[in-house]
Amino acid sequence: METTALLNNGVRMPLVGFGTYQITDPGQCRQSAELALEAGYRLLDTAQNYGNEKSVGEAVRACGIPRGEIFVTSKVWFRNHPGGECRRSVYRSLERMGLDYIDLMLIHWPFNDVYAAWRDLETLYEEGTVRAIGVSNFAPDRLVDLINYNRVVPAVNQVETHLFCQQKTAHRWMEKYNVVHQAYAPLGQSRINHMFALPAVRDAALAHGKTPAQVALRFLVQQGIAVIPKSVHEERIRENIDIFDFCLTQGEMEALSAVDNAEPMIGTATDPARAEAARDWKSREL
Numbered sequence: 001m002e003t004t005a006l007l008n009n010g011v012r013m014p015l016v017g018f019g020t021y022q023i024t025d026p027g028q029c030r031q032s033a034e035l036a037l038e039a040g041y042r043l044l045d046t047a048q049n050y051g052n053e054k055s056v057g058e059a060v061r062a063c064g065i066p067r068g069e070i071f072v073t074s075k076v077w078f079r080n081h082p083g084g085e086c087r088r089s090v091y092r093s094l095e096r097m098g099l100d101y102i103d104l105m106l107i108h109w110p111f112n113d114v115y116a117a118w119r120d121l122e123t124l125y126e127e128g129t130v131r132a133i134g135v136s137n138f139a140p141d142r143l144v145d146l147i148n149y150n151r152v153v154p155a156v157n158q159v160e161t162h163l164f165c166q167q168k169t170a171h172r173w174m175e176k177y178n179v180v181h182q183a184y185a186p187l188g189q190s191r192i193n194h195m196f197a198l199p200a201v202r203d204a205a206l207a208h209g210k211t212p213a214q215v216a217l218r219f220l221v222q223q224g225i226a227v228i229p230k231s232v233h234e235e236r237i238r239e240n241i242d243i244f245d246f247c248l249t250q251g252e253m254e255a256l257s258a259v260d261n262a263e264p265m266i267g268t269a270t271d272p273a274r275a276e277a278a279r280d281w282k283s284r285e286l
């Protein structure tokens with residue numbers, strides 16, 4: 001099957017990327033990212049708020065793979081949305097990474113002055129500083145509203161998506177507007193043990209000689225949903241991209257689809273408590 005997704009602006013994005021959230025130790029982040037590139041990943045996912053853009057950039061520059069073959073995603077933190085600060089913060093991201101363009105820049109959370117940030121991203125996109133722009137954690141209503149009142153349709157919406165939170169409704173809205181659905185926490189982050197013990201996962205893993213993680217990732221990718229699993233262990237880094245040599249049957253896909261309980265684990269931007277927490281969030285300059 002295809003290993004890339006075609007974005008709505010003609011740019012191709014790998015369906016499997018490497019996530020770097022919570023890899024805060026600079027040496028470990030650079031080493032994991034380099035291992036991922038060596039293992040065949042061509043997409044690295046970072047964010048201003050992860051504190052590891054510098055290490056990710058170092059891995060990209062040191063790996064020996066041509067820059068044009070690597071897809072780098074970062075995300076603007078919501079504190080940087082208003083008054084032209086989004087634009088300035090993207091330049092700071094570029095400087096931290098030591099790169100002269102970013103492949104995909106996302107609005108990380110739909111808080112604060114999202115529309116000011118989006119207009120800055122549109123300009124950066126039109127100038128070629130970023131090859132594509134998109135959003136993250138946007139519920140369908142926010143996504144459609146953003147599309148209604150702006151020039152550029154987001155290329156990607158990165159949202160929490162895994163077996164327990166399959167985002168079926170959100171996926172249909174993304175399809176309608178030709179926005180690629182990218183799954184964060186595709187292994188369920190901290191709920192892995194519970195997820196990997198599900199009979200539907202275990203049975204499919206046994207039938208194909210694959211691991212539960214590979215089944216959980218393949219289930220998403222087989223529906224055209226991009227995934228960005230994170231690991232700091234070489235064996236798992238390799239395992240998580242080795243999902244293109246088998247195909248889940250229709251019965252297996254249906255059994256896996258049935259375990260969805262539409263329950264986000266990380267939370268959603270539609271939760272007012274989360275918006276309050278965002279308001280009170282203090283940070284170093286990002």
Ligand SMILES: NC(=O)c1ccc[n+]([C@@H]2O[C@H](COP(=O)([O-])OP(=O)(O)OC[C@H]3O[C@@H](n4cnc5c(N)ncnc54)[C@H](OP(=O)(O)O)[C@@H]3O)[C@@H](O)[C@H]2O)c1
Pocket residue numbers: 018019020021022045046108136137158159183184185186187188189190192213214228229230231232233236237239240266
């Ligand atoms: N846009 C957003 O708001 C947002 C939010 C969260 C995450 N993200 C992005 O999405 C990426 C992925 O999400 P995530 O890191 O939260 O969670 P995840 O990828 O679902 O799960 C990561 C966890 O799974 C473990 N793991 C990885 N591969 C495994 C395997 N094959 N078998 C067993 N365990 C395995 C990892 O442990 P080890 O590292 O110890 O191997 C780690 O504890 C992030 O890194 C980040 O880039 C974006």
